[in-house]
Amino acid sequence: MAIEHVKDIENGGDQDLEQPFLEFKEVNSGSIGVVLYSTFVSVCGSFEFGSCVGYSAPTQSGIREDLDLTLAQYSMFGSSVTIGAMIAAFTSGKIADFVGRKGAMRMSAAFCIAGWLAVYLSMGALSLDIGRFLTGYGIGIVSYVVPVYIAEIAPSNLRGGLTTLNQLMICIGSSLAFVMGTIITWRNLALTGLVPCFVMLVGLFFIPESPRWLAKVGLEKEFEVSLRRLRGQNADIAFEAAEIQANVQSLRKLSKAKLTDLVEAKYIRSVIIAVGLMIFQQFGGINGISFYASQTFVAAGITGNIGTLAYAVIQVPITMVGAILMDKSGRRPLLLVSATGTFLGCFLTGTAFLLEGQKLLLQWIPTLAVSGVLTYIASFSIGMGAVPWVIMSEIFPLHIKGLAGSLAVLINWLGAWAVSYTFNFLMSWSCPGTFFVFSGFCALTVLFVAKVVPETKGKTLEEIQASINS
Structure with a gap:
């Protein structure tokens, strides 16, 4: 029956599918134990991502004092992570397509372990930058493969919320780095970054590979075993399996994806959506504000540790709210609310610095x-942090997902590098001007969404792919 329905799709007759599809979602919604465990293991990579991103904020003064770094040298260290991630963006999609989603996560962990050890053992700027670069390469891979893996294993009615756990764990990782960085030395903080890597490496032995990837590479038996593990031994997987196989078969008729394919009419809208969201996510200022949160609070006349702790505490529960709302309110409403809030947050902060420069209302x-x-962090956490990655993992057909996803990740990390490297210099130029520029990008985000x-x-x-291309 399932195969006949898929043939109906290929022939353009999809009206009879409504009831079987609803039944399929109901059957599978109850068997999610393996899906949840697999998601937990994969988001250990997201936790590692957050630990790496959050590392530079609380350690700035300690590293500069111990290693006698200039502001420019520390800016290079802070942004080296994004350089590594940019290079990873060229290869993350191909790696995930070649060695599988699990293989890509293993590679990510290996690079991060090497990077953290280099940071811990650093005696000067060069080894510090090399370590930061290696961790950047590792999280550049995981930033692509984790949301893709979750999207490919999750039932459609849970996919948004589970994929949002990627951003939640990034927030938890960065928050813990913020908090622990105020208590322990920067060298010991680097050692804590090893923990999620080892947890992920061990956990990967016990979770299934993405069934969609297995189907794509022709491992039919492994595909069925993986899908059955994810949906439960007693679940009816016939319809979902047939739908995936039909999609894979249609994709095999196409030639190997090339960069020029991304500008074709049937793919260009997906590319514009994914790339546009990544540009607006980064040029709204998130990596400048998060990498140098302590410095920003000090510039505003607040104790750095107090401000950093407040930053750490607020983003985790708000991201949890976003995860809950993802499959209830939808992606677009979260993005619109989030972008509006980040605009307001940047505008308020810019106004504060403007008043300081004019010596007005100092209290x-x-x-x-x-x-x-x-306000900015809370707003970013509820939507702009997670939703672009969720949508990126959803909108591309399987055969161009690696190439198109790599492009989106590259643009994201290019923006992250540009903002994180220039943030200190922009603040030296004009504190209010910096935040007003960010607020302008946030306003444009609302229009784009x-x-x-x-x-x-x-x-x-x-x-999703059929509706975008219709």
Whole structure:
């Protein structure tokens, strides 16, 4: 029966599919134990991502004092992670397609372990930068493969919330790095970055590979075993298996994906959506604000540790709220609310620095600056942090996902590097000007989402791609 329905799809007759599809979602929604465990193991990579991103904020003064680094040298260290991630973006999609989603996560862990050890043993700027670069390469791989893996193993009715756990674990990792960095030395903090790597490496032995990847590379028996483990031994997987296989068979008729394919009419909208969201996510200022949060609070006249702890505490629960809302309110509403909030946060912070420069309302400046930064972080955490990665993992057909995903990740990390490297120099130029520029990008994000980004809530990956290309 399932095969006949898939043939109906190929012939253009999809009206009879509504009831079987609803039944399929109901059957599978109850068997999620392996899906949840697999998601937990994969988001250990996201936790590692967060630990790496959060490392530079609380350690700035300690590293500069111990190793006698200039501001330019520390800016290079802080941004080296994004250089490594940019290079990883060229290869992350191909790696995930060649060695599988699990193989890519293993590679990521290996690079991160080498990087953290180099940072821990550093006696000067060069070894520090090499270590930061290696961790950047590792998290560049995982930033692509984790949301893709989760999207490919999760039932459609849970995919948004589970994929958002990627961003939640990034927030938890960076928050813990912020907090622990105020308690322990920067060398010991580097050692804590090894923990999620080892947990992920061990956990990968016990989770299934992505069934969609297995189907793509022709491992039919492994594909069925993986899908059955994910959906439960008693679940009816016939419809889902047939749908995936039909999609893979149609993709095999196509030639190998090339970069020029991404500008074809049937793919260009997906590329614009993914790349546009990545650009606006980064040029809204998140990596400058998060990498140098302590410095920003000090510039506003607030104790760095207090501000950093407040930053750490607020982003985790808000990201959890976003994960809950992802499959209830949908992707677009979260993005619109989030982008509006980041605009307000940047505008408030910029106004605080403007008042400080004009020596006006001095008693209100610290409160206004903290309110602005925390509003920005809360707003970013509820939508702009997670949703672009969720949508990126959903909108590309399987045969171009590696190439198109690599492009989106490259653009994201290029923006992250540009913002993190220039942030200190922008703040030296003009504190209010820096935040007003970021607020302008946040305002443009609202327009972009309203005009271009589709809603993908509750649809299978195959349905999403069909609707975008229709």
